[in-house]
Amino acid sequence: MTETTKTTTTKKDLIDRIAEETNQKRTVVKMTVQSFLDNVIKELGDGRRLEFRDFGVFEIRERAARVAQNPRTLERVPVPAKKTVKFKIGRLMREALDTVELES
Amino acid sequence: MTETTKTTTTKKDLIDRIAEETNQKRTVVKMTVQSFLDNVIKELGDGRRLEFRDFGVFEIRERAARVAQNPRTLERVPVPAKKTVKFKIGRLMREALDTVELES
Numbered sequence: 001m002t003e004t005t006k007t008t009t010t011k012k013d014l015i016d017r018i019a020e021e022t023n024q025k026r027t028v029v030k031m032t033v034q035s036f037l038d039n040v041i042k043e044l045g046d047g048r049r050l051e052f053r054d055f056g057v058f059e060i061r062e063r064a065a066r067v068a069q070n071p072r073t074l075e076r077v078p079v080p081a082k083k084t085v086k087f088k089i090g091r092l093m094r095e096a097l098d099t100v101e102l103e104s
Numbered sequence: 105m106t107e108t109t110k111t112t113t114t115k116k117d118l119i120d121r122i123a124e125e126t127n128q129k130r131t132v133v134k135m136t137v138q139s140f141l142d143n144v145i146k147e148l149g150d151g152r153r154l155e156f157r158d159f160g161v162f163e164i165r166e167r168a169a170r171v172a173q174n175p176r177t178l179e180r181v182p183v184p185a186k187k188t189v190k191f192k193i194g195r196l197m198r199e200a201l202d203t204v205e206l207e208s
Contacts, residue, residue: 007152014147014154018139024132032136035122037159043118045200048111050118055141058191060201083201087162087191096149097164097187 011037044085054092061086115141148189158196165190 011033019029040058043050049059065081089097115137123133144162147154153163169185193201 009147009152009154011156014143017143021139022135029136031126032133033140035125036137037156039118039121041197041200043113045204047204048113050113052115052141085193089189093145096145100149100151
């Protein structure tokens with residue numbers, strides 16, 4: 001899998017768009033979006049998964065601790081357990097991706 | 105990597121929480137959050153990546169089309185290109201994960 005997308009949209013870009021679309025003040029939208037993002041982090045930090053219907057699912061994945069070997073020195077190296085977040089795309093995002101044309 | 109999280113938080117749960125934290129009506133928060141999620145999908149569907157500082161990055165990954173072989177019948181099978189969304193966790197989410205204790 002190679003990364004293929006180029007242009008970046010930021011939080012500020014989205015806040016401007018949402019403020020326009022929903023006819024709210026930027027400051028209010030900013031507060032709501034920030035609370036949303038902070039609460040997603042909080043839920044994951046509390047060990048819960050998040051499911052947003054049609055959008056996708058955030059869930060923690062964990063790789064167990066293991067012992068690796070340095071192929072050059074043959075030294076055995078302990079690798080600690082590692083947690084990360086897996087995002088599984090939902091139905092609407094799947095449909096949007098199926099139609100996107102990417103620059104190559 | 106194995107999935108380890110159990111309890112699920114939904115969009116409704118988060119909307120209730122945000123409404124309380126930001127002292128807004130649920131209907132307004134719901135409109136803002138839905139606009140946020142819809143616009144994330146739209147940006148990805150338009151081939152852009154999204155970067156939310158400290159939270160993480162959404163970007164499209166693409167696996168090229170290839171020819172696979174059925175190991176039993178040795179039949180050669182075309183596998184079309186496939187797009188998906190990769191979520192890379194940001195700094196605050198990393199910090200939250202590093203402290204989470206998961207049920208086993």
